[in-house]
Amino acid sequence: MTEDNTEIITEQHTETITEKDAETAAEQSTGTAAEQDTGTAAVSSEPERPEHEHKEEISSGEKRRGIGLVAFIAGFAACIALISILTFGFGLGRFMTGADWEYYSDLDENYGKYAKIMQMIEEDPLAQQTPEAISDDVLKEIIRSTGDPYAEYFTEEEYKAFEKTYTGGYVGIGIGLSQEDEDLVIRTVYKTGTAAKAGIEPGDIILRVDGVEPSGLDDAVSRITGEAGTDVTVTISRDGKELDFTMKRAEINIDSVGYAVSEDDPKVGYIRIGLFREGTDKEFKDAVSELRKKGCDKFILDLRDNGGGLTDVCIEIADYLLPACKIMTDVTKSGSETVYNSEESSADLKMVVLVNENTASASEILTAALKENKAAVVIGRKTYGKGVTQVSRSFSDGSAAKLTVSEYLTPKGNHVQGNGIEPDIEADDEDILDKALEALNK
16 A cells, blocks of 8 residues: 555646646746847847848848758657658557557556566465466356357367368267257267267266266366277266266267268168268268269268367358248348348258257258248257357467357247257157158158
């Protein structure tokens, strides 16, 4: 308290002295000039000069003023050149617009306190955590406190693992998860993964990963994935019992699209999309091409337990399947809309789509587009109801934040968020394929 008061008093005292000195200097300068002018007019006894001498004196003064003006302009130009070189050549500064100034002023006003606290922690001899580690925890809590269930903050390592999910191969245990209310449910167990060998089954509910309860779906994925050869312990709930499984993480390479000719009808091609990631649109088109070569002219598209993925990949598949029509409308918080339309070209497939309660997000975009444009019959159970899209933004230190940026509407303007999509034909897993074949052969 004492130190703060001393600083304030010192600053005020300095400003007072400076202003007073400036006023005194100004008065002295003004008075001297006035007195000199008056004195010269009053006591001048210099004899009159001939007219030609007077003209020469004026001409000489004008020359001096001209030289002075040129020197001033040259000096001013040199200063501008020097500032430009220092600013742009050496990066010692940047010119800023008024809008930018207001923006950064607001940052200082709103977030300067945070930076000051971090500096105090850095200097605290009793602090057990570095500001960097605290910042990660704080940022996770800030993102979590927004109320957005899909928002998340990633450290550098977490973000690397998250990205791998959508770029192809990843290191993990070989499971597919979905979130149902507060539960993280294992929906898919891949035969090539260590989870299948350990005895994990579809329907198991994840309670903890390495003793920590995940905050959400993405947090669970980032904790389960990691470096190949390292151990991870997953605690699950099965039939009311808690079971621990310790497995080694391994490289998992799973195609996002699988396909086959139906065993019950050689004219029907079966295609399953497990996730919309980079390259899924190409894999899907290749699957259609291969099945057509094998004589298939009717198709089953299985989107059950597909939790979504990359929106642009999903839209590309919808564009491939549909003629000229609306695919979806993206609406931001401010109300601005972006409409995604399909071009005229179309694969023109006779198709049914299989869905269930775990069909979500990008899968629902594709399902709604096919259903409402009457390009496919939807069979199964009402979908999950995740009708919002997120954007991940990475930062210079490798960390990232993922936040919801918009809600999407179906071609007819229906809200999927919280509502889901009702199937045209209801069916459970036991009889869904039979109903699909029946619908295709009508």
